[in-house]
Amino acid sequence: MDLLMVPARESGCQDMEAMAEVISSAARMQRSPVEDILDSGEVGDEDFLQALAKQLGFEWLDEVVRPENIAELREVCGPQVALPHRLLPVALEGEEGAQSLVLATYDPLNIVAKQAVARELDIPIRWKMTSRRRVYDALRGLYGLGADTFEQILEGRDMDYENLENSDEANVIDADDDEEASVVKFVNQIIREALEQRATDIHVEPLASNLRIRYRIDGMLVDVTVPDNIKALQSAVIARLKIMSRLDIAEKRVPQDGRINLEFEGATIDVRVATVPTVEGESVSLRLLNQEKFNIARLGMEEYVLRKIRMLLALPNGIILITGPTGSGKSTSLYTFLSELNKPETRIVTIEDPVENKLEGVMQIAVKNEIGLSFATGLRSILRADPNVVMIGEIRDLETAEIAIRASLTGHLVFSTLHTNDSLGGISRLADMGVDPFLISAAVRAFLAQRLVRKLCAHCRTPRDIDLVEWHELGIPSEFEGQAYDAKGCDRCRNTGYSGRLAIYEIVILTEAMQEMVAQGLPKNELLVQAQKDGYKVMREYGWSKVLQGQTTIEEVISVTSSDLGGME
Numbered sequence: 001m002d003l004l005m006v007p008a009r010e011s012g013c014q015d016m017e018a019m020a021e022v023i024s025s026a027a028r029m030q031r032s033p034v035e036d037i038l039d040s041g042e043v044g045d046e047d048f049l050q051a052l053a054k055q056l057g058f059e060w061l062d063e064v065v066r067p068e069n070i071a072e073l074r075e076v077c078g079p080q081v082a083l084p085h086r087l088l089p090v091a092l093e094g095e096e097g098a099q100s101l102v103l104a105t106y107d108p109l110n111i112v113a114k115q116a117v118a119r120e121l122d123i124p125i126r127w128k129m130t131s132r133r134r135v136y137d138a139l140r141g142l143y144g145l146g147a148d149t150f151e152q153i154l155e156g157r158d159m160d161y162e163n164l165e166n167s168d169e170a171n172v173i174d175a176d177d178d179e180e181a182s183v184v185k186f187v188n189q190i191i192r193e194a195l196e197q198r199a200t201d202i203h204v205e206p207l208a209s210n211l212r213i214r215y216r217i218d219g220m221l222v223d224v225t226v227p228d229n230i231k232a233l234q235s236a237v238i239a240r241l242k243i244m245s246r247l248d249i250a251e252k253r254v255p256q257d258g259r260i261n262l263e264f265e266g267a268t269i270d271v272r273v274a275t276v277p278t279v280e281g282e283s284v285s286l287r288l289l290n291q292e293k294f295n296i297a298r299l300g301m302e303e304y305v306l307r308k309i310r311m312l313l314a315l316p317n318g319i320i321l322i323t324g325p326t327g328s329g330k331s332t333s334l335y336t337f338l339s340e341l342n343k344p345e346t347r348i349v350t351i352e353d354p355v356e357n358k359l360e361g362v363m364q365i366a367v368k369n370e371i372g373l374s375f376a377t378g379l380r381s382i383l384r385a386d387p388n389v390v391m392i393g394e395i396r397d398l399e400t401a402e403i404a405i406r407a408s409l410t411g412h413l414v415f416s417t418l419h420t421n422d423s424l425g426g427i428s429r430l431a432d433m434g435v436d437p438f439l440i441s442a443a444v445r446a447f448l449a450q451r452l453v454r455k456l457c458a459h460c461r462t463p464r465d466i467d468l469v470e471w472h473e474l475g476i477p478s479e480f481e482g483q484a485y486d487a488k489g490c491d492r493c494r495n496t497g498y499s500g501r502l503a504i505y506e507i508v509i510l511t512e513a514m515q516e517m518v519a520q521g522l523p524k525n526e527l528l529v530q531a532q533k534d535g536y537k538v539m540r541e542y543g544w545s546k547v548l549q550g551q552t553t554i555e556e557v558i559s560v561t562s563s564d565l566g567g568m569e
Contacts, residue, residue, distance in 0.1 A: 004033060007051030011043040018042055034107040038132060046131050046491075049106055053129040061104055061130035064138045067091060076101055079143045081120045085113035088135045089142070090128065100124040106132040133491040144227040145193055145213070183236045187244075190237075191271075191286075193224070195264050198500070200288055204241065206234055206281035217494075218454045218501050219327065234281060241284050245273035252282055259354075260286075272354065289356050294332070294339040302545055304535075305505050308446070312509075313340055318445035319408045321395075323420040323429075329452050329503050330417045331356050334391060337415060338362060341389055349385060351378040352393035367393070375400045383407055392416040398434040405435070405443040422539070423449035423508040424524055424531065431521070441515040447508045449539060451560040453552045455500040457493035461485040461550065474554060475540065482548025502551060504560070506539040 008019045022040050026033030034052070038045050053060045067073060073089040082089060088104040101123050105113070108129060117125060190213060194202045199215035199222075206212075211234045213224040230237075242249045245258030260271040272287040301309065312320050320337075322330045335357050338348055342361050353367035353375070363385075365378050375392055376399040382390055383403070395401050395416045408414045420429045426447040430440050464484040466474075487497020510518065511534050517527055528536075543557030 004037065004052070007048055007055050008037065008043055010051040011047035013042050013048075015042055032107050032109040032111070034109055038106075045133070049129060049131055052108070056108055056129075058108060058127060058129040061090070061128050061134070064088065064090065064104065064130060064134045066138075066141060070142060073101075074143065076123060077103070077121060081116055083139060083143060085110065085116055086132075086135050086139070087113055087117065088130070088138050093126065100126050102126050102128060104128045104130045104135060104138075106130060106135050131491060137491070137494070140193075141225050144225045144230070145189060183233065183240050186233070187237060187240045190224075191262065192264070194286075194288065195269065197222075197494075202286040202288070204238065204284040204286075206238075206278060206283060208280055211237065218496070218498055219452060220454075220496075222494075238275075238282050238284055241273065241286070242275065245271070247273070247275065253277055270356070272356075294336040294357075294359075296336050296340055299333065299336055300502050301505065302542060304537075305507055305542070308507050308509060309337070309448075312446050313337060315413060315445060317408050317411050317413055319404060319414045319416065319443050320445055321416055321418050321426050321447050323418045323423055323426045323447055323449045324451060325419060325421070327452070328450055329501075330450065331393075333448070333450060333503070334415055334417065335359065338389070338391055341413075346388045347386065348389040348391070349382045349387040350391035350393070351375055351382060352391070363387075376403055379403045379407070383410075383412070387412060389413045389415070394418070395430075395433075401430060401433050401435050402439075405439050408443040420449070423447040423506050424527055425449075426508075427518055427527065428524060437521045438519040441510065441518040444510055446510060448505060449507075450503045450505045451539065452501045452503055453543065453546070453556040453560055454496075454498035455502050455551055456485055456487055456553060457490060457497055457499040459492050460488040460490035460497060462488045464554075466554075474558075476544045476547075477541070483550060484547050484554060485550050487553055498556075502546065504539055504543045504546060504557065506537060506542060508536055509534060 004023055005016065005019065009016065013019050018040070019037065019042055022036050022042070023033045026036045037043060037048065050060055052058075067090070069092065072092060076092065077087070077089040081087065086105065086107070090102040090104050092099050092101060094100055101121065103117070103125050105127065106129060107113070108127065190202065190204075194215050197215055197217055199217050200219075201216035203214045203216070203221070204211065205214065209231060211226065211230045213226055214221050215224060216222070239249045242256070242258070244260045247256045247258045254277065256275045258273045260273060262269040262271060267290065270289040272289065274285045274287075276283045276285075296306070296309070322333050324330050338350070338359060342348060342359065347363075348359075348361075349363040349365070351365045351367060355364045355366045358364065365373075365382070367373060367375060367378065375394070375396065379390070379392060379400065380403060383406075390404075390407055390412050392400065392404055392414065393416070395404060395418055404414050404416060418426050418429050420426050424447065426444075426449075427440060430444075431437060462485060464486045466484055489495035489497045493499045508514070508531050513530055514527065514534065517530055538561075540557060540561040543552070543561060546552050547554055547557055
């Protein structure tokens with residue numbers, strides 16, 4: 001395979017001996033070495049494949065445009081050929097009766113694929129090359145997720161519900177599913193694809209004429225292309241998900257909640273499952289929770305916020321409240337703070353609804369309202385168990401708030417969350433519950449508000465020029481320095497321009513002056529003035545620092561922050 005050494009060298013390979021070993025190993029196993037070379041990480045995918053295309057005389061595709069005649073391409077080249085061999089039908093050329101099929105591949109040395117094409121397709125082929133990522137993405141768009149499995153299921157294989165049963169508590173989701181098509185394999189493909197795409201949620205939603213599947217990726221819902229006739233498998237897919245989460249498949253009239261334990265690429269994934277009955281059938285939502293290691297450095301806090309957080313974590317007592325809407329990363333922050341405090345000399349007890357992540361060495365209690373174990377009743381028992389640190393998943397009512405305050409006043413450090421739009425809003429939220437202002441000032445040490453914004457893709461972000469007038473109108477202080485960027489989009493970020501998310505924060509410390517004002521029940525605008533004297537910075541200003549570090553965009557910061565605290569001034 002000497003012909004591969006030239007493109008490897010041209011694509012920047014630094015270790016040619018390692019490359020030669022990869023090629024030799026593939027030859028011994030009698031398979032194409034291209035896949036192994038790409039997986040080795042020794043070469044850049046696009047650079048290597050472009051060099052290989054030039055070496056072999058293949059035409060290169062810089063982009064793959066979604067064809068208009070999708071149905072015709074599917075008929076000429078079915079998923080049973082295209083998907084297993086990663087061959088992408090691009091176009092039909094020529095007049096009817098004398099047509100040829102343009103096939104794109106990233107592995108022109110795959111003899112097995114070419115043999116399958118010669119055996120299965122009765123049409124002349126014209127080959128082109130493109131990147132592996134473009135082939136994968138375009139195949140999903142052309143055939144839909146799991147199309148090869150789906151077609152075989154519809155032929156009558158594995159349609160009995162007994163075969164959906166799986167008694168294993170841990171379901172292994174990997175690429176080595178049994179070759180035989182089944183609903184089990186089809187559902188595994190849906191979950192595996194979501195995990196590979198870094199989705200946090202999967203929504204299976206029955207419509208009148210279709211079964212819609214959507215992933216939430218970087219906070220945005222994304223439609224998943226599925227086979228046209230997937231409605232025929234609606235009952236089987238939903239039944240399989242309910243069996244995996246230990247739910248009653250016969251009960252379809254009321255909502256149900258369950259959990260699934262998954263193993264994916266050596267990692268444990270905890271999945272929270274919720275079903276809701278709709279007029280078109282049951283809708284199923286899956287929240288994918290990685291059992292990750294929590295480290296305060298991973299929060300990416302600016303230094304002035306991190307200093308304040310470390311000061312708060314060193315306190316012997318008091319309440320620290322994290323505020324923000326659903327999906328703003330509050331739980332991740334809570335678990336990170338607990339991980340920082342999790343030492344042999346510290347006893348930590350939590351009560352949560354539900355327990356999202358398991359922390360080694362932390363006593364975690366799950367709320368079970370059906371047996372009377374609420375936040376309030378659980379918290380009373382916790383305080384009799386001699387904890388140093390208490391975490392309450394959420395303060396929802398006056399009873400829970402009063403017990404949390406009592407705990408802080410008797411020497412415990414308490415963490416919890418509130419649903420408010422900003423940090424100062426936590427004061428009025430507690431007051432609305434009926435907590436006396438003097439108790440708020442005596443017990444609460446700080447309010448930390450946060451939001452999640454999408455991170456710019458490091459591979460395709462483009463510099464953005466902003467004139468001083470626009471800069472001022474956006475509210476970016478003149479002393480801020482750095483380069484702003486726009487989201488462009490590329491193959492690595494699914495053409496969104498973003499990859500991953502980061503948190504932006506604002507923090508209010510209740511200094512002595514603030515405590516006195518809170519005890520007097522002074523309005524929010526007066527509290528804001530004092531907070532700013534104490535060093536408070538609005539969340540939007542924190543966001544500007546991330547913009548000028550090239551981590552996110554101006555639009556992202558504006559979309560998640562409000563201007564009611566002076567962020568636009």
